[in-house]
Amino acid sequence: MAQVIRSIQKALETIELLAQAENGLSLSDLAARTGYPISTVHRLLASMFEHGYVEQDPQTKRYYLGLKILALQAQGIRRRHFGRFAFPHLNRLRQHVNETINLGVLSGQDVVYLETFVPNSSMSFYAPPGTRMPSYCTAMGKVLLAHLPPETQDALLSSLELKPFTPHTITSLPALRTELAEIAQRGYAVDNEEYAAGVRCISAPVRDHDSTVVAGVSVTVLAEQLPTERIKPTAALLTQACLDISQALGYQGDS
Incomplete structure (x- = not known):
């Protein structure tokens, strides 16, 4: 024993x-x-x-x-206080935009989905909790990369292999750095069919009581249903939901 x-x-x-x-x-x-x-x-x-x-x-x-640990983590988060703070806002966001809503975190070079809220529409993109995706070509991954401390971000970016998944994937490290700087300034990230053809995503960060970005929330939409003119209004709803969650976690900025 x-x-x-x-x-x-x-x-x-x-x-x-x-x-x-x-x-x-x-x-x-x-x-x-x-x-x-x-x-x-x-x-x-x-x-x-x-x-x-x-x-x-x-x-x-x-x-x-591995994914087993991350899946267990996802189950724990769903059952504990973070879920109590976040889920009402995420569910409300899903009702407002009627699109798939994802909650996730950065794990190594990837982003991992912890929870997914699907719309009533049958035409939606669904990735179950525990799904792991590359950070550099997904909206959630990019928004989390954009808010890493500079030294951590540099080390992670230097270790990435920028493999093209679609013709829209960013495969240049300088271009990715520029994109991340713009995301940090703008407050949200957009994945314009960079990981999956025909799918667009918008993501914004969730902060805790000391302003650290602890998670990301994304809206995943079929590209044909998210024309350019719809991006900013959707991003506004998303960033407000993330701010509401952040303030529930003790964040005191952006009030």
Whole structure:
């Protein structure tokens, strides 16, 4: 029994280290930080990978928290105080715009959906909680990147491979930096069919009591239903909903 407990402790230490590492950790990094032999850490990671608790980037070989952890996190958030503050505003926003509303956070290089509110319309884009998408070509990902501390943002952007998903995907790092600066100034981000052809998104940040951006909310719309002239009015409703949530969390700005 003592051996089982030690194994659990080692696994939990590994998970906690990965949770703190925005850019993931390599096998040698984890071994150095835990003080465990590389062979021990490798066995732990292999077991957690098999069950979905960690993921490995096939190119960098760095490890990240897996979708299983993020799905559990999503369930926890739905049941705890953040949900109590956020969900009435998100549901009201869905009723106003009659489009899909997503709540998500940044995890490593990706954005992860924690909750999705779907409209009554049958023509909508749906990604279930736990869905992971690239940050650089999604509205929610870009709005979260735009509000990272400068050093953190630089490190993350430098590690990105800007793979094109559609002809509209931003694949130039200078262009992405310019886009993020504009988003930070404007207050919301737009994904103009950059990740999925035929789908447009608008996203705005949610802040906590000390003004830190802790999440993003997005409106996902079929491109044909979101012409250019509809973007600003929709963004206004979205940013107001995010401000309402932020103020419920103790944020005192923009009043």
